[in-house]
Amino acid sequence: MNKKTLFIGASIIIIVAFIAAVAIFQTDKANQNKNSAVDNINIIERANAPTKGSEDARVTIVEFFDPACETCEVFYPLVNDLIKRYPGKVKVMMRYAPFHEGSDQVVKLLAAANIQGQFWPALDILFTHQQRWTRHHVAQPHSARMLLKDLPMDNEQFIRDISSDKVIQSIIQDVKDGKTLKVRATPQFFVNGKPLINFGYTQLTELVEQAIAEAYKS
């Protein structure tokens, strides 16, 4: 065999193999997405996870988030805006994905606040003052806690709840489901069970609009 044939032959084989792998992967992924909405619906949502919006809304946005995540902070008002734009039709459920160092302690504060109905005010405070309790992407749980001290909560119960089984179990469940759902970055959105594949606000809006059109067809 001559050198040129060998070289060109090898190049063609490698390129064809690559194209085939991409094609196989993409068909596989498309099939998975078709089925995933049905398969995953049970683990995407968790009973007692904090939600906002009308109880009867037929469209649920599930957001896996990290309070220390800057992109989550940027998306927070945008998600609120979606709830306002489609009143009664859209609700959002927040699930914990504490990827940043120290965040595991901060989500405990949020879960404890949730028990006293103060999850959303607490999240508002943490996102608004994110720079005050994170340093170089490392969460400072103590500073976060200081920011929450003015919330109308029973402080003794709050302290007990932070290390309670209920709080810890809810976080463990979220982390576990996040792993199963291959949540690798935050925020990760699921709209009525369908994952947001191409990340972006416009894409999220489109996914929500599509879900509304399907859920309120008649």
Place this chain on the structure above:
Amino acid sequence: MNHSSTSNTIQKEWLILFSVWILATISTIVSLFFSEIIKLPVCVLCWYQRIAMYPLVLILPLALFPLDIRVLRYAGILVLFGWVTALFHVLLVGGYIPKNAQPCVQDIPCSETHLNVFGFLNMPMMSLLTFSIMGLLLFFVKNWKNHE
């Protein structure tokens, strides 16, 4: 007669450089597949190894047509650089280098780079292996050349 046969048959050196090129090209394609198609995040150290790997795909063919052994100088230094980086990466993932020396942190905002995703555990090891084999192959070519 003898002269024409050498130009038609494939020399050992050529074959080895060709194998190194195949390795580099496959690694390049696989790494691009992971990052662009599967969309695994690429950490800083992976990028350094890519910097060493990707040029080989283009440099080596230039040395194959016609065969130019001097490419060992240029390919060798890239392989060495890649190998050292891969070794560092493997030690880091293995926990032999303290975590706070880790440069693989939040380059991509909000991605969990230190939780061990399936791909992350194996990629540095694969990279180290590839760079090692390429290094050995280039070393053989150099030695054969010296013996001639």
